[in-house]
Amino acid sequence: MNANYPKLIRVGAGLSLIAALLAFFVRAAEAQAPAPRRLSLGDAARLAAAQTAAVQSAAARVQEAQARVTQSRSALLPQLSAVPNWTSHTVNSASFGFNFPTAPGQPPLLDPNGQIIGPVKLWDLRGQASQSLIDIGATERVRAARAGVVAAGADVATAAEQAATVAAAAYIRELRSETTLQARVADSTLASDLLSIARDQLTAGVGVALDVTRAQSQLANARAQLIAARNDRDRSQLDLRRALNLPLDTPVELTDSLNSVTPPDAINEQTAIDIAVRTRPDIRAADAQLAAAQQQLAAIRATRLPTVGLFGNDGANGIGFNHLLNTYTYGVQVTWPAFEGGRREGQQQEQEAVARDIDIRRRDLRQQVAVDVRGAMLDIASAREQVDAARERQRLAELEVQQARDRFRAGVAGNADVITALAGLNASRTGLIDALAAYQTARISLARAEGTVSQLR
Numbered sequence: 427m428n429a430n431y432p433k434l435i436r437v438g439a440g441l442s443l444i445a446a447l448l449a450f451f452v453r454a455a456e457a458q459a460p461a462p463r464r465l466s467l468g469d470a471a472r473l474a475a476a477q478t479a480a481v482q483s484a485a486a487r488v489q490e491a492q493a494r495v496t497q498s499r500s501a502l503l504p505q506l507s508a509v510p511n512w513t514s515h516t517v518n519s520a521s522f523g524f525n526f527p528t529a530p531g532q533p534p535l536l537d538p539n540g541q542i543i544g545p546v547k548l549w550d551l552r553g554q555a556s557q558s559l560i561d562i563g564a565t566e567r568v569r570a571a572r573a574g575v576v577a578a579g580a581d582v583a584t585a586a587e588q589a590a591t592v593a594a595a596a597y598i599r600e601l602r603s604e605t606t607l608q609a610r611v612a613d614s615t616l617a618s619d620l621l622s623i624a625r626d627q628l629t630a631g632v633g634v635a636l637d638v639t640r641a642q643s644q645l646a647n648a649r650a651q652l653i654a655a656r657n658d659r660d661r662s663q664l665d666l667r668r669a670l671n672l673p674l675d676t677p678v679e680l681t682d683s684l685n686s687v688t689p690p691d692a693i694n695e696q697t698a699i700d701i702a703v704r705t706r707p708d709i710r711a712a713d714a715q716l717a718a719a720q721q722q723l724a725a726i727r728a729t730r731l732p733t734v735g736l737f738g739n740d741g742a743n744g745i746g747f748n749h750l751l752n753t754y755t756y757g758v759q760v761t762w763p764a765f766e767g768g769r770r771e772g773q774q775q776e777q778e779a780v781a782r783d784i785d786i787r788r789r790d791l792r793q794q795v796a797v798d799v800r801g802a803m804l805d806i807a808s809a810r811e812q813v814d815a816a817r818e819r820q821r822l823a824e825l826e827v828q829q830a831r832d833r834f835r836a837g838v839a840g841n842a843d844v845i846t847a848l849a850g851l852n853a854s855r856t857g858l859i860d861a862l863a864a865y866q867t868a869r870i871s872l873a874r875a876e877g878t879v880s881q882l883r
Contacts, residue, residue: 462677467597467866468882469681470670474593475586475880478671484578484585491578495571501564505556509741516544549750552741560734566725573718580714583707589669590879594870596662596669601684602863603659609855610648610655613848616827617645620844623835637834637841644845651852684862695800698876702795706877709795712788719781726773732762798875802868809865816858823847823854 465473475481520540528535558564621641627633667674703709738756763770827850830843873879 462679463672464679464681465597465670466681466883467594470597470666471590471594471879471882474670475590478585478589478593478669480585480589481582484582488575488578488582491571491575495568495575498564498568498571501561502558502568505554507554508552509554509739510551512547512549514545514547516542516546519543547745548743549745549747550741550743551750552739552743554737554739556735556737558733558735560732562731563725563728563733566721566728570718570721570725573714573721577711577714577718580707580711584711587707587874587877587879590882591870591874593666593669594873594879594882595867596666597680597682598684598863598866598870600659600662600666601680601682601866602859603655603662604680605684605859605862606856607652607655607659609852609859610652613852613855614645614648614652616848616851617641617648620831620834620841620848621645623831624841627837632837634840640841640845644848648852684859684866695803698799698803698872699796701878702799702876703792706795706875708877709788709791712784712791716781716784716788719777719784723774723777723781726770726777729770730763732760734758734760795875799872802872802875805868806865806872809861809868812861813858813865816854816861820851820854820858823851827851 518540519536519542520538522536525538526535621638621644624633624637624641628635628638663678664674667676667678670678672678735758736756737759738754740752740754740756742750742752744750827844827847830839830847833839834841834844870879870882873882
């Protein structure tokens with residue numbers, strides 16, 4: 427028996443133990459790894475519409491607008507304040523401008539050149555209250571602030587639709603990169619098979635070294651394209667997670683396929699335009715912004731009207747806490763701004779220009795809707811035809827590769843025809859992927875034109 431045999435047994439047992447531990451830790455890591463998040467195209471659009479930073483920022487602006495409503499409403503509510511104070515002051519008697527009369531021959535009561543009187547120390551413990559009775563301007567400002575809340579809410583819907591569009595486009599790019607990677611893997615498999623045939627024929631003495639070199643070159647080119655496709659897939663995954671506002675390490679599984687060419691619901695062009703005008707959030711946001719601007723203009727015009735309010739204060743004052751006397755003031759005040767140096771007119775002209783600008787952009791947006799819808803429908807029809815043509819082209823390219831490979835395998839011809847056919851197949855696969863991606867992108871464009879990206883299935 428070999429003297430090293432027990433030692434070898436111990437080494438083998440140790441390696442087996444290490445392998446078992448490694449396998450255990452691998453299984454434990456796989457068990458702890460989070461399950462991939464399964465997402466369809468519609469899921470991705472709705473997820474982005476709910477949680478991206480732009481949507482959250484728009485929601486925060488709604489809260490800002492709601493806070494402005496509270497601020498504006500405060501002018502119509504009672505105002506209460508406590509004003510306790512203690513003062514100590516002196517007075518120069520010459521600042522009075524007069525003196526008190528005295529008997530003839532008696533010196534003046536106050537020095538004609540002035541003298542310091544005081545210090546006078548005074549406590550004043552007072553409360554103040556006011557209440558607006560009629561203030562149309564403040565009422566209009568509250569209405570303008572509420573219209574601002576509606577406009578801010580419409581902006582949230584606009585931001586959500588934009589986020590959904592970006593996420594849907596990222597989803598399609600991810601599908602395209604995955605499909606491209608699969609195509610490049612298939613190209614590499616064919617190139618590897620071609621190289622095996624060339625080597626077998628060279629070994630059998632029925633082939634030439636040039637065929638092997640050509641096959642090696644073809645395989646190297648296929649591998650380079652495979653590396654580029656893998657990198658593009660990884661980058662598109664990062665872009666998709668970023669568009670969905672997910673952690674970059676979150677595993678995501680796409681449930682849709684780029685090959686699912688589902689025609690949209692059959693509707694005519696005018697119906698699609700009408701749907702877009704009713705549902706597009708950017709149009710609703712423009713309408714809300716115009717209403718808010720017009721309400722703000724009404725609030726500015728209302729500032730020329732008089733206001734009526736109650737005011738009063740009540741408290742005790744005196745030189746000490748043991749000598750406090752109660753005093754009060756109350757009344758009704760009417761304020762009517764007569765002339766403010768053109769300030770109100772300038773504000774009104776500025777707000778009128780703001781409203782005109784919003785209205786111009788709103789009408790232009792309504793006209794753009796028809797262009798968006800018609801363009802998207804044209805793109806869908808064209809892309810569907812391109813998909814059919816690209817599939818036929820790929821079918822013929824695959825047939826050409828098969829026929830050329832059969833001729834090469836039979837030794838009737840070299841592999842130059844096979845390599846040429848492989849290049850054509852590569853191009854046809856890429857063309858089909860591009861056509862499918864263009865079709866899916868056109869679907870998203872139509873949904874964006876109609877304002878229904880978040881409703882994609």
